[in-house]
Amino acid sequence: MSVDTVVERPTLAVWKFASCDGCQLSLLDLEPELLAITRAVRIAHFTEMTRAHVEGPYDISLVEGSITTDDDVARILEVRAQSRYLVTIGACAATGGIQALRNFVEPGAFPAMVYAHPDYLRALDTSTPVSAHVAVDYELRGCPIDRFQLLEVLLALLAHRRPIVATHSVCQECKARGTVCLAVSGESACLGPVTRAGCNALCPSIGRGCFGCFGPSEGANVTSLMQWLRSHGHDEVTLARSLQTFNAAAPAFRDAATNLGATKVTIGTTAHSRKDES
């Protein structure tokens, strides 16, 4: 099929909020498939890739990043209104990302630590997921997302079917590829039992405990895992830190970190009290 004949291609828009660009880069990282994708959909808005902009509505919007400013609160409402399917890509959009660590400290503490004139800033005190503001049709997890999962979601939406994306934990992926269990061997504080699959158990395969970059798996009992890890010699500070990274504000991770006494041991409070002393 030549390009000229596909005039009725569905439109795809890519939107960026507070993020590192890595998840939208994953779309461009589909190198062998990229040109085929651009023949299957019309790229209507994708600032990182094109100067061209087509007015909405859009068939599919991919949204990267978390909501951290008033302008972005308004912008995500507009994106929702213009989009048939709104799919979030990555941990920032799904849970608030690593920048949601500001949610755990006193308002204004972080800006004052980085900027000479925090009053120039116009940012909110919290970083929140897209789903806190608008209805989301599908959330793709990961920091970063897996590009093949992204391809699957695009193919599914174009075929009007549900994406086939696992919601179980990393553990099953380790079993499937035959990786020796790091949690049982006690080598590292592995979050694999409570972390959503999607990376093909990448870290355990290189001897590193899962650090939870895909966020909590469905129904994860994180507090139970933390108790088990504590009883196997891992200290609560290290465990709390392990939960307070790229999905720190995901309720399952947030609550388990709180149960570990995270307010006493982690970043924000330490930082803020240090500033008060100076």
Next chain:
Amino acid sequence: MTHGTNRNRTVSAEGVARVEGEGSLRVVVHDGTVSEVSLDIFEPPRYFEAMLIGRHYSEAPDITARICGICPVAYQLTACAAMEDALGIVVSDRVQVLRRLLYCGEWIQSHALHVYLLHAPDFLKCQDAVELAERQPSVIERGLALKRTGNLIMETVGGRAVHPVNVRVGGFYSAPEPEAIAALTAPLERALDDALATVQWVAGFDFPAVTGAYRFVALRQDGRYAIDSGRPGSSDGLDVTPQRFAELSVEEHVARSTALHARLDGRSYLTGPLARYALSGSLLPEVVRDAARKAGLGETCANPFQSIVVRALEIAFACHEALRLVAQYEPPVPAADLGITRAGVGTGVTEAPRGLLLHQYEIDGDGNIVRARITPPTSQNQLTIEEDLRRVVEGGLELDDDDLQWRCEQAVRNHDPCISCAAHFLDVVVEHA
């Protein structure tokens, strides 16, 4: 958007496309001279330096990687260098070889992304690479194959292309099997040919005649084109330790600015491919120097529009260097938990694809970070980019509005600014004259 007469007008573009992150540019012309120029960044702040306080030193590589999805290896390896400096760790030659190989992968993928998908469409008057692919499919396929090879190195050494997982302070979690590294040879040999063809392709573009008066700053390393380590130097004689460079490079927070602006001795400077080429071009392998000569480049290139040629040369260099590293690869011993804790300050500098990246940390006796400073290439280059915009507008007043706006955007893209990288962000209201 551009409006006014040729001698009195305002050029602005909200949401400059084909850069990483969200920025806008604005230039005001009065009586045929540029009265105001700014590259504004409206990327929301994320406060990385604050988030790092109280974290363990071992967490810095993975946390800072999230500053930028395009150059995570630069952040990881610079954080490692700074922490190893603070802790007094010297990594083995084998670790250095593997790190440099990983970094070559990032240079190849990031530069291929920029050359083919972000920058080349400007020279061929295409809105994007999709339009370019409709005209020259085999060219874009070559670019995507090059990018894939860079990503393949990152996946083989680092586990994945965006935010690799194998890097840690002291070395790597796991050493790739020699067979896996050797399997990179064939794709890299093809990539080197493709990169040399890329040089030839971009050298044929039409370049606006603009010459910058640049103060180039880059790392220099004995006998090597610096990537993963080196000593900061400049085209006007600076040659200092990373620690001294951190003292000399001062970031200002100015009212109508968007990111913190870095100055060196109070003056603007430029890092990145043009600076590296000017300071270390004589150390490039002969095959790359030959390609540079055939592309018509001298020992220094001061036309910012020709940065695409230098970037293509650096892809060729990174492929050539990666082949050399693959050939000498021997698996390093995986790094264990170091168990070292001592208070101190450490400074790390490396050459990210876009230019010099500086990390400096102070850690306490428990290994926790008490102070963090991250100076990315884009905040160092921002003043120079604005100076470029001024030059380009003054030399392009005869252009019609749309063409002048496009050329301004192109002038910004010449330096491949990574706005997500400029770790210090302000939210800015863009005023329209």
